[in-house]
Amino acid sequence: MNKTGSAAKVKLNSFDDLFGDGQPQAGIEQVQEIALSELHEFKGHPFKVLDDEKMQETVESVREHGVLMPGIARPRAEGGYEIIAGHRRRHACELVGLDTMPMFIRNYTDDEATIIMVDSNIQREDILPSEKAKAYRMKYEAMKHQGSRAGGLTLDELGGAAGESAKTVQRYIWISRLSEPLLDMVDSGKIGIMQAVDISFLSEDAQQWVLVAIQDTNAVITKQQSAMLKESDKKGELTFPMVRMLLEKEKPVERKVVIKTERINSYFPDTYSTDDIEKIIFQLLDNWKNTQ
Structure with a gap:
């Protein structure tokens, strides 16, 4: 996988080109003190700015x-100005005064x-x-525009900044088609990632039916159901x-029983094979079941 950030597509040559190193460079504007009132959120900014523990650390x-x-x-x-990177820092500045x-x-x-x-935020550990x-x-969508001019686009390039595979990136793109209430359920763990991928292929009406059914029955959707x-x-x-019928369907109880070899060996001579032991155990279980 190409782990070089896809921001290379925007013709930035180094980290210093992106964030600056404090040294004057021809054709590159230097750091400016901008009034917070003049800094506006990026249109459609997908990352939430929360007053959580991480924000408190930034504030301090x-x-x-x-x-x-x-x-x-x-x-x-x-x-x-439209903020490209620095939404959390801007909020911290507000809180500090x-x-x-x-x-x-x-x-x-x-x-x-x-x-x-995206690349300046996607590597954070606390992303929903x-x-x-x-x-x-x-x-x-942005890279697709550039790809049409630069000769192609791969999902590996898309996930390069976060070191994620093409398959993982594709799953998240599918999940983005979910309604906001269903996305909230994915964030809270009510719906698993793989189940969310399946549900993302449903029509808008069907997604609404799933939402109502989950809210009414408090169902936890299995991969088989999705x-x-x-x-x-x-x-x-x-x-x-x-x-409703699919989500209310009783799920089979998953059980795993492990019997230690030492315990089994105490009941059978060394001359018995594994198949012999298994046949006897199940024959005894059948006899037990028939007497219940």
Whole structure:
């Protein structure tokens, strides 16, 4: 897999080109102190800015040391600047009570800005499935535009910044088609990733039926059930009553019994083979069952 970030597509030659090294360079604007009121969220920004423990750590760092790494933004046609990287730092500055934040101002295109925005966040450990799904979808669309001009696009390139495989990236792109309430259930663990992939192939009406059925029955969908939902909807046979029936269907109890070899050997002579022992055990179990 090519683990070089796909931001290379935007013709950045090094880390210093992206974030700056504080040294004057021809044709590259230097760090500017921009009023927080002039910094606006990236359109469709998929990553949530939460007042959680991580944010508190960022706040303490900004309070003690200031913003160590400037953000990146681009001018907006309607005035002010659109943040490409630095949404969490901007919020930390607000909480600390600062009025400005150091920023690199660059004239990136929509596609270039989207790729940098995603790659600057996608490697975080605390990203929710819904955030990753939306981010990969946005990056896919941006790289697809560039790919049409540069001779192709692979999903390995798409996941390169986070070191994720093409298969993983494809799953997240599929999941991005889920409705917001279903994405919330994926984030909370109510719906598993593989089940979410199956449900993402359902029509909007069918997704709504699944949502209502889960809310009404508190069902936990198995991979077998999600596959059945996908297949039924593909055939045009899925209805709300069928969704309810499939999700309310009693699931088989999964049990695993391990019997230690030493315990088994105490009942059988050494001359008995494994097949002999198994036949006797099941014969005894059948006799027991018939007497119940």
